[in-house]
Amino acid sequence: MSDGTGLSPVQELADLNWGERQEFLGVPSVDFARAAVVILPVPYEATASYMPGAGDGPRAIIEASQYLELYDHELDSEPIDIGIHTLAPLILPKDSPELALGELRQVLDTLVEQGKFVLMLGGEHSITAEAVLAHVNRRGDRAIAVLQLDAHADLREEYEGTSLSHACVMHRIHDSVSLVQVGIRSLTKPERELMASRDIRVTFSHEMNKDGWAQRCLDALGEDVYITIDVDFFDPSLVPSTGTPEPDGAVWKPSIDLLGAVFREKRVLGADIVELAPISGLVAPDFLVAKLAYKLVGFVASQGMS
Numbered sequence: 001m002s003d004g005t006g007l008s009p010v011q012e013l014a015d016l017n018w019g020e021r022q023e024f025l026g027v028p029s030v031d032f033a034r035a036a037v038v039i040l041p042v043p044y045e046a047t048a049s050y051m052p053g054a055g056d057g058p059r060a061i062i063e064a065s066q067y068l069e070l071y072d073h074e075l076d077s078e079p080i081d082i083g084i085h086t087l088a089p090l091i092l093p094k095d096s097p098e099l100a101l102g103e104l105r106q107v108l109d110t111l112v113e114q115g116k117f118v119l120m121l122g123g124e125h126s127i128t129a130e131a132v133l134a135h136v137n138r139r140g141d142r143a144i145a146v147l148q149l150d151a152h153a154d155l156r157e158e159y160e161g162t163s164l165s166h167a168c169v170m171h172r173i174h175d176s177v178s179l180v181q182v183g184i185r186s187l188t189k190p191e192r193e194l195m196a197s198r199d200i201r202v203t204f205s206h207e208m209n210k211d212g213w214a215q216r217c218l219d220a221l222g223e224d225v226y227i228t229i230d231v232d233f234f235d236p237s238l239v240p241s242t243g244t245p246e247p248d249g250a251v252w253k254p255s256i257d258l259l260g261a262v263f264r265e266k267r268v269l270g271a272d273i274v275e276l277a278p279i280s281g282l283v284a285p286d287f288l289v290a291k292l293a294y295k296l297v298g299f300v301a302s303q304g305m306s
């Protein structure tokens, strides 16, 4: 722990730039070696296209988490018991997306190799590709499905001169995984055409009130699933604190029910929550996202017991 990251088993990562550690839930982390869940804050923000601020997301989520109850009444347990280790925020270079995402990949490869369930807190959405590719790399031929809850398809090949933009993150991985998108309500015609030609399964936002929509999402997922949640998936009335808010977003309960079902029926390898850009003085969205993060930990704990 001398390096301040708590990464004592993985000293090769100590040379990277880590910020000041804050504990998720406000409770001291268990030793890295004993943790089933590792929280990785990645306050990375380099390619925001509208409102900036996602770099403050991890700090806001972790601060809000310190006011959560540890008991989950729906699960009738204290998910913290699974063993959580919160890492220091990983500070990535801002001037080179290639360098930044390369460093992130190094961290994720190491954590995934150690068999930890990594819950990554962003930061902008571009970081998701590195987590997904770390799992793809580890599992070789075994197929992985990515469940993406998002307002945006993020399937552009290039945006504002780079393929490493948040707007391109799913394009970077769509060849390597099967992609299931939920809550989408903002995309281009070429993105729509790519969905159709590559058999990317999409549930548009307006389809989320049709009977059986959640079951159809589950049916589209293979056995091994990675979950990425862009908080603009939620309606802006719930989470206005994001770079590109879109009307007609999701509400809490059906979203949590879908996620719970995915954890019950599939093997979830890892997850991330990205694009919270906190608004000073407006704590409800931060608290919602913190609770979402702890719900995921609870689902991991439940999965481990079944």
Ligand SMILES: [Mn+2]
Pocket (backbone or CB within 6 Å): 150, 151, 152, 230, 232, 233, 275
């Ligand atoms: Mn989005």
